[in-house]
Amino acid sequence: MTQKFNSRVYVTLRPSVLDTAGTAVESGLHQLGYGTVENVRIGKFIELIIVAENQESADKQLHQMCDQLLANPVIENYSFDLIPID
């Protein structure tokens, strides 16, 4: 018995890593007049569908995918949502 899950993975730079793109966007926002914005960080959003026996198995596989490929642990953190598709 297998189930399909929608997954949304959020990959973000670790706080100790300089985010030059985030800094550029922050200055852009300031130039637009949003002077109260600070600490802009840009990450990645990855969507995928995974077929697994159950939520636990899907969760485990997704962690492995993130550890191996989707995120680089030297510079990135990740989190994800797993939502069963009916």
Added chain:
Amino acid sequence: MKFGVVVFPGSNCDRDIAMVTDGILNQSTRMIWHQETDIDDLDVVIIPGGFSYGDYLRCGAIARFSPVMKSIIKHAEEGKLVLGICNGFQVLTEAGLLPGALIRNRDLHFICDQIPIKIEHNNSIWTKNYQSQEIVCFPIAHGEGNYFAQEDTLKELEDNGQILFRYCSEKGEINAEYNPNGSCKNIAGITNKKGNVLGMMPHPERASDMALGFEDGKKLFTSLLL
């Protein structure tokens, strides 16, 4: 010495390397398609610059899972030589053969330039034909060459003499002004602890032929020859 140059989909500096090892230095050289797994015949494996897999997701992140990489990891574990140039350096950090990571240049621009580089020491098979603290000129061409590692990793690299190349001024000053991409400690190239794996962002293969104006890079390759 038998050289092999890896070709991933998107690699583009492979033939420039063969031009040096084969064309100029007359060493046995063959190309290694990324799906090959038998590299037992080779002494030195070189991972060239370029845009493997279009730099999608992260530079080198997908290339590091090509079939040839398992063989290259084994090759490195056996103490044999592996050189990663530019995208090759990125592949080596993604594969865990070298510590740290290469991130986006500090000023966000892709930099194409010829700049002074300091050879930190010549106690390495890669730099033995240079003088220690020698200042050379290498081309750089990258958008994600900013070397990053945690403080404890950086300290280990310093203590073990693993930092072989640093960005510097023409006089050899090492500071932020002469750091083109913001890399930690002006690091331009490092080895692993054993010293048999070298990753560097500058392109020595583009500075090995006087016809192109300068040949400071040639000594890196001749250092490897018996």
